[in-house]
Amino acid sequence: MSSAGLAVSRIRAEEPLISPRFFHNALDLNSAESIMVFLSVSGNVIPLRVCESDSIECVKLKIQRFKGYYVKSQKLVCGGRELSRSNSLVRDYGVANGNVLHLVLKLSDLQTIKVKTTCGKELTFDVGRYQDVRYIKKQIAKRAKVLVDQEDQELVYEGELLKDQQLVDDICSKQNDAVIHLLVRKTAKFSSKHVEKNCEELSVEVSELEKIEKPVPILAKVCDKDFVLEPVVVNPKAEIPSAILEVMEMTYAGLENGNPPIRSADGSGGVYLIQDSAGLEYVSVFKPIDEEPKAINNPHGIPLTSDGEGLKRGTIVGQGAYREVAAYLLDHPLSGRRGITGEEMGFAGVPPTGLVSCLNKGFNHPNGITPKIGSLQKFVKNNGSCEDIGPGSFPTEEVHKISVLDIRLANADRHAGNILFSKDKETGQTVLIPIDHGYCLPECFEDCTFEWLYWPQARQPYSAETVEYIRSLDAEEDIAILKYYGWDLPIESARTLRISTMLLKKGVELGLTPYEIGTIMCRVNINNESMIEEIVQEALDSVLPATSEAAFLETVSDIMDRRLDEISTRQ
Numbered sequence: 001m002s003s004a005g006l007a008v009s010r011i012r013a014e015e016p017l018i019s020p021r022f023f024h025n026a027l028d029l030n031s032a033e034s035i036m037v038f039l040s041v042s043g044n045v046i047p048l049r050v051c052e053s054d055s056i057e058c059v060k061l062k063i064q065r066f067k068g069y070y071v072k073s074q075k076l077v078c079g080g081r082e083l084s085r086s087n088s089l090v091r092d093y094g095v096a097n098g099n100v101l102h103l104v105l106k107l108s109d110l111q112t113i114k115v116k117t118t119c120g121k122e123l124t125f126d127v128g129r130y131q132d133v134r135y136i137k138k139q140i141a142k143r144a145k146v147l148v149d150q151e152d153q154e155l156v157y158e159g160e161l162l163k164d165q166q167l168v169d170d171i172c173s174k175q176n177d178a179v180i181h182l183l184v185r186k187t188a189k190f191s192s193k194h195v196e197k198n199c200e201e202l203s204v205e206v207s208e209l210e211k212i213e214k215p216v217p218i219l220a221k222v223c224d225k226d227f228v229l230e231p232v233v234v235n236p237k238a239e240i241p242s243a244i245l246e247v248m249e250m251t252y253a254g255l256e257n258g259n260p261p262i263r264s265a266d267g268s269g270g271v272y273l274i275q276d277s278a279g280l281e282y283v284s285v286f287k288p289i290d291e292e293p294k295a296i297n298n299p300h301g302i303p304l305t306s307d308g309e310g311l312k313r314g315t316i317v318g319q320g321a322y323r324e325v326a327a328y329l330l331d332h333p334l335s336g337r338r339g340i341t342g343e344e345m346g347f348a349g350v351p352p353t354g355l356v357s358c359l360n361k362g363f364n365h366p367n368g369i370t371p372k373i374g375s376l377q378k379f380v381k382n383n384g385s386c387e388d389i390g391p392g393s394f395p396t397e398e399v400h401k402i403s404v405l406d407i408r409l410a411n412a413d414r415h416a417g418n419i420l421f422s423k424d425k426e427t428g429q430t431v432l433i434p435i436d437h438g439y440c441l442p443e444c445f446e447d448c449t450f451e452w453l454y455w456p457q458a459r460q461p462y463s464a465e466t467v468e469y470i471r472s473l474d475a476e477e478d479i480a481i482l483k484y485y486g487w488d489l490p491i492e493s494a495r496t497l498r499i500s501t502m503l504l505k506k507g508v509e510l511g512l513t514p515y516e517i518g519t520i521m522c523r524v525n526i527n528n529e530s531m532i533e534e535i536v537q538e539a540l541d542s543v544l545p546a547t548s549e550a551a552f553l554e555t556v557s558d559i560m561d562r563r564l565d566e567i568s569t570r571q
Contacts, residue, residue: 037095039063040301041103048101050090057086063103072387072417075104075268080294080303082268082311084413084449088526104268104300106417111168115140115155127168131262134164139279227255228359232373234486244354247378250276250283260362261286266417267436268293268300268311269320270364273379282379285435286356288372291364292320292438299364312412314442314492321355322487324375327437328353329485330478331405334469347469348405349433353377355486380433383423387416391455394421398432399457400466403450403514407521408473409440410500412447419451443492445500445532448521458515467508475501495549499556503532506560510568520563535559 039048050059060071076083078101083093095101113136115123123140133155155162157171229252231240251274255261259279261272270291274284290297294305294317305317315323331346359371386394406414418436423429439447452458462470475498479489489497500521507517520531529537539556547555 035090035095035097037098038100039103040100041105045100052089052091052095054090055087056083056090056093059083059090059101060086069103069105073106075106077102077104077268077293077302077311080305080309080311082293084312084447085523085526092526102300102302104302106266113139113168127262131168131260132164133162133166133168135260136168137164226361228357228371229255230357232355232357232486235484238485240354241352243352243378244376247284247352247376248354248356251286251376253277254279254283255360261360263299263362263364268298268302269295269438270297270299272363281381284379285377286358286374287321287324287377287438288358288363288374289318289321290372291374292317297364297366310439312439312442313446314444314496315412315439316443320438321373321375323440324377324437325353325355325485326482326487327405327409327434327440328377329481330409332473334465348401349431350405350437351378351380351433351435375438377435380420380435381422382420382433384421385417386419386421386432386451389421391416391452391457393430394432394455394457395430396457396460397463397466398430399452399455400460400462400514402432402434403452403458403518404466404470404504405434406440406450406452407504407514407517408497408501409437410442410445410448410496410521411437411440412442412449413439414449415451441489441493441497443490443496445496445521445530445536446523448523448530448532450518450522453515453518453522458518459513461511461513462508470504470508473501473505491549495553498553499532499536502553502557503560506557506564510564512564512567516567531563535563 033051033053034049035052036047036049039046048059048062050062054062056076057071059076060074063069063074064071078093078095078099081093083095083101085092111127112124113127115136127136127139136155162171229248231244231248233240254275254277257277257279259275259277261274262282264271264273264285270288272286272288273282274286275281276283288297289295291299293300293302293311294309296304298304302311308316310317310320328346328350331348331350333345334347354376355373356376357371357373358376359369361369363372391399402414402419405411413436414434418434420433420435422431422433424431442448478497478501479494482489503520504517507520523530523533535556538559539552542555542559543552
């Protein structure tokens with residue numbers, strides 16, 4: 001998950017976004033090409049004048065210039081569809097006069113907090129931007145391995161006493177530093193606690209962080225559990241992978257200990273970071289299906305779908321969690337490939353991901369607290385995302401592994417922000433970690449997007465080892481695996497998987513690079529179909545309506561062979 005490091009200030013509805021000076025000698029406000037749209041961000045709506053011939057990148061630059069939101073931190077949505085192709089024009093997406101553009105900002109999830117007591121002790125830790133001061137006090141206690149008597153503690157920032165309900169994000173907006181310095185003004189009493197199994201009371205022994213003359217015993221009632229976490233099992237015969245069970249156990253421990261989910265400001269759907277039992281580290285990421293973009297409980301205000309389609313063409317709202325799990329299940333391991341921590345990994349390194357049902361009041365519940373079904377993915381420690389640094393330092397093999405995954409699954413949302421990188425402290429080796437696969441396996445190829453297509457590694461040929469891995473892939477076996485675990489792929493998505501796997505296997509046999517195969521799948525701009533779309537359409541035009549799927553795929557194969565031969569001849 002990327003971290004833009006952006007300080008956000010509140011936007012007032014009456015505040016003009018675009019100064020008239022911007023248009024001087026550059027754009028006639030009365031031009032027939034000029035249109036007025038409305039930018040919606042955090043519940044505020046602001047008028048914005050653009051040209052129909054402006055590119056999406058240009059619109060984002062205008063927003064950056066006048067509001068300070070960096071381009072790479074912006075995601076624009078209009079009519080329930082993301083304006084994801086930077087080089088496409090405003091009119092290509094059908095944006096018209098009076099339309100509302102929803103601006104979703106990708107912000108840093110964490111804020112570093114430094115706490116100093118009056119006697120000079122100092123604690124440093126990270127908290128979510130949308131946690132409150134009460135939560136900070138709780139983390140101070142846990143970090144010191146003691147329990148704070150909050151009545152005897154006050155937090156002061158820049159001379160101002162902080163109230164328990166104040167949010168970290170509100171404090172951040174007061175300054176641009178990466179670190180907030182807080183001061184514990186009064187002596188804070190701390191205690192350590194021990195919980196007996198199945199007991200109804202806690203016997204608490206008080207110790208001290210500051211000078212306290214003698215401990216005071218405390219008794220407290222143990223509250224009933226206010227959370228539920230269990231796997232969603234469709235096929236009782238299907239054994240849940242041990243890696244997923246491990247993630248669930250760590251998640252359960254964190255929730256059981258009272259650590260609330262932290263909602264990430266990154267992305268356009270509801271994304272929750274789950275803490276470990278101590279509340280010091282993240283262990284998993286939960287994405288409820290009812291909080292996906294265009295879903296009924298989406299926390300970012302993206303309009304509800306009218307036809308069931310998601311932000312990307314060929315995807316269905318409410319299926320993102322299944323696609324997240326599918327990416328993990330189909331990322332078959334290569335013998336001997338292990339992660340930095342020593343565990344066996346899939347070929348591309350998709351973190352373990354399972355389907356779960358989870359109940360917690362920390363999720364978005366506008367209509368009452370109910371259990372939510374969603375994907376639960378292991379949180380992988382990392383050094384940032386690929387949008388934070390240039391691609392030149394990435395190992396070619398790591399880029400190629402992700403390209404294989406994206407081509408196979410026809411990923412419609414691969415950008416630099418959802419590829420994390422991690423460095424081994426001992427060897428210095430960089431490993432790439434692909435996340436966010438809610439838009440893979442679409443029902444069509446229209447929105448296929450591969451960020452790595454523009455990286456130099458994509459123009460290098462696949463290694464012999466990678467070619468052998470690709471040769472071992474079998475789309476029919478993959479479809480059977482997904483069915484075994486409970487997702488019977490729609491015929492259109494199954495067709496996508498078969499055709500993309502076919503293209504990948506044929507391409508490597510001809511010696512094509514990831515770039516050459518990727519350009520066959522991705523559109524140059526929104527209005528021009530990709531070669532794979534042309535191949536599919538030609539096959540559809542060539543067969544009778546009652547033709548079997550097998551016969552149709554054979555026709556696709558023949559047409560694909562001809563088009564690939566043309567590419568090989570030109571080389």
